[in-house]
Amino acid sequence: MAIQFILVLNRQGRSRLVKWFNNSYKPVEKNRLISDIHRLISSRDSKHQSNFIEYQQHKLVYRRYAGLFFIASINLGDNELSYLESLHFLVEILDVYFNEVCELDLVFNFYKLYAILDEIYLGGEIQEISKQKILNRLAEIDKLD
């Protein structure tokens, strides 16, 4: 599996989206990871430091959008830029879907985020790479009831 988990944290360390693709983490471990990673990433200097961190037996790729950190944990052998750009792809989709997305959209629509993720990633792998197809599918789901 390429992506172990995706986190969206705000600057205070509050999680706005947590998706564990890998189910072998224990609950205690999950909480520790989130606070560890927030500490690690929020202290980094965006000008002089890369968007990648080797962390335990994995790599974190992350990028900050306004007050939110989008973070993915990937395997050591995986292509950093590819997943970094995939996070950007996710952000672009959220932006269209929520019509200029902001942190509050994520708070109030937390349950929808999972449905959106399920159309882009599945089982820790990239599922769809066409923005238009994903947006069409999301519109279709919204019509269902």
Added chain:
Amino acid sequence: MATKQMKGLNSFIMDLRNSRDVEQENKRINLEINNIQSKFKHHYASNEVSTNTNSNGKDDISLSGYQKKKYICKLIYIYLLGYSEATNFGVREPLNLVASTVYSEKQTGYLALSILFKRSPTSSLKEHLNDLMDVMNGSLLRDLQSNNEDFNCLALHFISSNFNIDNERIDTEGSSKIHIVDDQDDNARQWLELTDLVFSFATSPIVAKHTRKKAVLALHVLFKLYPGVIISNSNWVPRILSLLEENEDLGLLTSSIPLIEFITTSISAKYAKSTMSSIARYLHRLLIEDACPKEYYYYSVPAPWLLVKLLSLVESLFLLVDEKTGNTVLTLTDLDSTTIGNLRSVISRSIQNSSQPVKGLPKKNSNSSILFQAVSLVIFLNASNEAVKGAVNALIYLLDSHETNTRYLSLDALIKLIGRGSISDVGNVFFTNEFNILIPKLFHLLSRDKDVSIKRKTLDLLYTLCNGSNYINIINGILEFYPHCEYSLKGEVAIKVAVLSEKYATESTWYVTTMLNLISQGTSAAASTSTNSHGSSTQIGNEVWERIVQIIVNNEELQAQSCKKIISLCNKSSGSNAVSENIIKVGGFVLGEYGHLIVNEKSDGDDDYSAESQFQILFSGYFRSSLSTRAMLLTSFLKFFEKYQDEPFIPDIIDLFEISTQSIDLEIQTRGFEYLKLCTADNSKELLSVVTRQFPVFEKKVSPLMSRIGNVERIVGRNRSSSFVNPHTIQQQKSAKSPSVTPPPASGLTVPPLNAPFKGVGQHRSVSTLSLPVTEEIDEDESNDDELVESRNQKTFEGEEDPFHDGVKEKVILSPNWYHGYHRMLQYDAGIFYENQFVKILYRIIKANSNIQYKFTIINNAAKTAGTNLTGFTILDLESSASKTDPNYLIQLGNQPEQTIADKTTFDVNIKIRNIVENDESPIITLSFNSGGSFNQLKLKFPVCFLRTLTSTNQIELEDFKKRWLQIGEQLPGPQGECISRTLTNYRCNSSNVVRLLARLGFNVVYSTPDNTEAGILVMGAGILHSQKSNYGVLVTIRSTDDVGKEFEIIVRCTGGGISEVINSSLREVLEGKF
């Protein structure tokens, strides 16, 4: 766009956000939970009442689907806020929602289950996943069997999200490779049923593409849990691999790559070659031919994520190693020229694309992601140094980039490139210029870059670059940087320097000087207070100084020299620069053990080597050291006491032992007490000399440093094992219920006897730790682990006949009616190889001595009948049955067939006969294709036999024939030179039939009886057999033994020993068929 908010949920979230403090938030949450609880309770109460009384009237307190959904969402929100205990509502409510026929309710139900179903702290991952399966099985099956594809998708989402595990993680957690599901598990049937259903979704042509991609990903998840399914259903593999031919939906293709990678790298490597050709063709289409559908361009880059995934699969396939032989599974020579050409042009295009200036980060990143993925393939694809040089230069250029990401990734790519090739070998002068530019650049990065992870990568690259001729330069460069480097990096720097010095040092003085210089730069003893015993060990790990000690102990010539160096370092650093504690540790050990070797020597400089001076160095260090170091020094002083009984410092030692008996530290107190007794008690002399006996040589072969070397090896990936899920071990597990793990040997028992005194450390620290500190104990345990792992590996090696087959040679089932074509090919040079309703395969054989070329033409039979194209035509496998180590013939695919066949396509197979080919070594070709929605696979054998290399001799007379016949009889008498057999043909033959047959095979017919004679049939022929090693003359006589021309005797004589039998049996096979 986002519509249909749940009002109640929104206002609840608002309330919580507006809470003044935690207390208010708590209150609001408790209120809500009580509310939800009572709502659900009433709902069920009312439901029960209504079913009992059969009243149809709608009750007010019964909840609507919308309300249930809203309450469940609130619960999820509360859970996500961190109130995990408050939301233990069980699974009844969510399961009810899952059973709903309203999409959003079902969706919420699944979401709730995946978030709220918690793993209990006591249950293992296996138990947890099986519990979840028990709860969900019914719902999942129902939704997968539903006719509503949206429901199918929800079930597939659930499977992929909740049953997904990381096998690597489990491996490191557990002691042996465990699978979550094994065939003998009670619920294996449930998992199998689910996997079956998902498989049919993934491969069915009538299911929508967007459902199929979800199914493919879910299938991968299930296979990881239960690899037994794919191993026992090996017929699934070709259908899964045919997903690679889904060329119009790139989403489906992207989703399929991980599964295909899993199968080709973990289940069966035999499809590696055919997979490679398909991928190469695909990469070419996307990147060079620009055949990417419009909707898949991302900032005008064609499907960047797919490209990266395909390239990375290519890399994994090249890195595959056959566990048994240790050879790579796939090399350049295995691939056909089209595939190689495709891959090469893709790589050069990637490099070209990224060197052009582009606007916008997304495009730039996408291009670079492709570049870095592609560049690491150069090493596999180019025999020429020029191309590698180009890649190395491009990456060196990128090291100057202003973007931190680019520098970081360039370093990473250089590590791969250099680590995998023999680029950094001493003899390789081809890259001297590059290295002369690169190495100073790296030193610059090491000292100037602002990102510590860049420095770490730089260090890794320097480590990779180091060789026997540049090591002094590199090590000195790193050492220069060491005092200024970041605290977090110091430990790593020290270990890398230590490993490199040990690996390359040719001169012992240089080694000792370098290493002692290194550890003398740690935190000074004074800086780390005595209460903080780990003061300096966090910088330079204990492994480093322990390793130096081990090497000094094992190398006699270093011992005196090290003593001198230590004294000189300690004298130099006296004053403002206090001595490093690591030096004190090494000094304590080395001077205690070997100090006596130099006491009578005179120093070149100002250093004093006398026992008194040695003692004072350690004694002054004692009070500035941490507790563990002090404990070590006590032992050193005991040795001083034993060696120099008349020196003036002896009372100081006794005093120190006496003070130590009052220490609050248990270790020091114990040592103080025991050593005091040894020094003062009567009759303790003998015991003392035993206790301070000289240290034995270390026996461990592997340096403990290697375990700390970091990720370099992982990045390079050269030593990556193919880690196949081994069907054989699964079989073993089936037969013996308990997994076949060797029990760990009781600690200490496996250690060689020489280490015995050393082992005592753990049990009786004080007395027997004569010279080494407490930490050694851990070190020993590690070595035990290593041995354990090794023995385990050996076990699996022995148990394994061939990792790619089922241990025993698998019986291949060929497609029906294959033999007609096979038999035809035995004797005719052209004709029909195979035909069914979909395809007709023609062949032509072109012989050139030991080289035989088979030209195949595939004709689409369905074009006439149904008017459809054959699609996804692939040569899945071309497997020779010759031995792998020294094959009698080599087989190679010349060019690939077209994938889509409207009318016909061709491909060639080239055979090189190296030696005498036995008759049971013919290859099997596996083809797969789709025709009008049906998936077809053909497995056909075609003959590669020695007889096929036959060419006719010059015209020879019967007399000559007879002479040679006798010659062979003399030189190779008996079965060596001659083979006689009898055969019965299906049809009556006359003499000219036999003559034509022999002529067809290439014999020069020397003699034949006329047709229709009473005397029967006698035909004689001669020919030459070819192999790369040698040519052989062969003579054949065929004689009828009945009156009707059905029974024959075949006699073959040949100039090569044992060949006549091979040729004879081929002839028999030809005769026995119809002709």
